[in-house]
Amino acid sequence: MAETGITSIKDEIAFWRQKSISSVTKADKDAAKIFTTQLENLHSVIEEFSNLKSIQKLNSLDDLMDRVQYILDELWRVQNFQYPQNRMISVIDILSLMVVNCCVDKINQQDDVWSSSSMNLSELIGHVMDTINNWIQTCDSLTRLFWTNCDQHPWIGKVYVPILMTRFKGRIEEILDIKQVDAQFN
Numbered sequence: 001m002a003e004t005g006i007t008s009i010k011d012e013i014a015f016w017r018q019k020s021i022s023s024v025t026k027a028d029k030d031a032a033k034i035f036t037t038q039l040e041n042l043h044s045v046i047e048e049f050s051n052l053k054s055i056q057k058l059n060s061l062d063d064l065m066d067r068v069q070y071i072l073d074e075l076w077r078v079q080n081f082q083y084p085q086n087r088m089i090s091v092i093d094i095l096s097l098m099v100v101n102c103c104v105d106k107i108n109q110q111d112d113v114w115s116s117s118s119m120n121l122s123e124l125i126g127h128v129m130d131t132i133n134n135w136i137q138t139c140d141s142l143t144r145l146f147w148t149n150c151d152q153h154p155w156i157g158k159v160y161v162p163i164l165m166t167r168f169k170g171r172i173e174e175i176l177d178i179k180q181v182d183a184q185f186n
Helices: 010-020 025-050 053-074 085-106 120-147 163-185
Strands: none
Touching: 010 025, 010 085, 025 085, 025 163, 053 085, 053 120, 085 120, 085 163, 120 163
């Protein structure tokens, strides 16, 4: 996680609720209230998703990512206030972990990834890779295209793609490579 130390969207909501109470200026209190509302919307979407059965989660993940992208963009573009970039990185990291966990849960539903048929595994891994690539694309689009062009609050520095996602994608690719080599010898 980024230097903020937050580990969940609930932590981030609690942080901004506290800021809405303890901030000295009215502007800071107003910003904290708006950020809290946006984050509560994000949390509601995540809770709704979390209540799905695990079989439905991977299939619903694309819709969730679209909704999350919209909420994150709204949070970044709040009028007259700037959501801190380091905190947005933490939020993206939390969401990335959720995406990875969903993909891992789906893979774990296979009796045995190593002995399952190539067709079943290819379909499953294909879906997982599509999901990973969609989330990486979402992060890239937000931090390279949308937010760098935001007049009021531009993204500063490099494009942010969570290292967790790139590492997970690499591991999935390794599994595919191993399965392909195994298929050649069996």
